[in-house]
Amino acid sequence: MRGRFLDSLTLGPRRRRRAMMRQLRELDRLDAQAAWTGPPPSRRRAGGRLGTAVILLVVVALGLWSFLVRVMGYDVSVLGDAFRPGGNDEKSAGSYEFMATQPVNPRLPVTYSPCKEIVVVENDTIAPKGTDGIVEESLAEVGRLTGLRLRLAGTTGEQPVPDQARGERQPVLVAWTTPDRIPELEGDVAGLGGSTAVGGSFRSRYVSGQVALDAPQLGEILDRDGRAAVKAVVLHELGHLVGLGHTDDVTQLMHGENVGRTDFGIGDRTGLRAVGQGRC
Numbered sequence: 001m002r003g004r005f006l007d008s009l010t011l012g013p014r015r016r017r018r019a020m021m022r023q024l025r026e027l028d029r030l031d032a033q034a035a036w037t038g039p040p041p042s043r044r045r046a047g048g049r050l051g052t053a054v055i056l057l058v059v060v061a062l063g064l065w066s067f068l069v070r071v072m073g074y075d076v077s078v079l080g081d082a083f084r085p086g087g088n089d090e091k092s093a094g095s096y097e098f099m100a101t102q103p104v105n106p107r108l109p110v111t112y113s114p115c116k117e118i119v120v121v122e123n124d125t126i127a128p129k130g131t132d133g134i135v136e137e138s139l140a141e142v143g144r145l146t147g148l149r150l151r152l153a154g155t156t157g158e159q160p161v162p163d164q165a166r167g168e169r170q171p172v173l174v175a176w177t178t179p180d181r182i183p184e185l186e187g188d189v190a191g192l193g194g195s196t197a198v199g200g201s202f203r204s205r206y207v208s209g210q211v212a213l214d215a216p217q218l219g220e221i222l223d224r225d226g227r228a229a230v231k232a233v234v235l236h237e238l239g240h241l242v243g244l245g246h247t248d249d250v251t252q253l254m255h256g257e258n259v260g261r262t263d264f265g266i267g268d269r270t271g272l273r274a275v276g277q278g279r280c
């Protein structure tokens, strides 16, 4: 019901104009009919004023709607069925959370632009033997599930920075590193991931980010649990990079602690689709 209401309001400008012209013609026709059947002149004027008021109301409503769409980022894809915001109301189908949401609308995630390629470089200088290709495969998978164009452009010697404080520096960095360099990796934290958002009080978007992978620990995980377990960590961190936060749902890969899951669950996938539908 709500979706249909929104759809009817979001006709393209030309269709909208045509629809309005149709309405005007219909009003003209009714006016002409009224003239034939001859209500008193004063009532005809009142009818005309009512018609004008209705048209004005429609124009104001359409103007307000296009303002909301343009400035505040509401649109059919986020309010309609195509996209349901995350949270605990989706427990039955697996849940997800966003890393950050838009200031004007806590239902909308902060995202990368789906219209721009997200270029990524990898520092694999100390990547454990046997992890070749994991970052590239994981980027391809997150790209497929989000629709975002993530491209591994090559390798780099750039080091990650602590506290995820890399700022807007481009391109996105995925680095195999150590807890000596990134203290947050101490203990059983195997990876970190996130992006930097820029924007005003209406709308923010991600422009760059970094993933830091604990090379020594992931080497142990590789030996003990195999390649899929290492890839699970990389996928989880890339999930953060594109805008997913931790969910309480232990059955999802985006749960804060991995309990043996090696691929994205239903909630994760719904969330990934959502962060791929940001504005350009």
Ligand SMILES: [Zn+2]
Pocket: 236, 240, 246, 255, 256
């Ligand atoms: Zn995490």
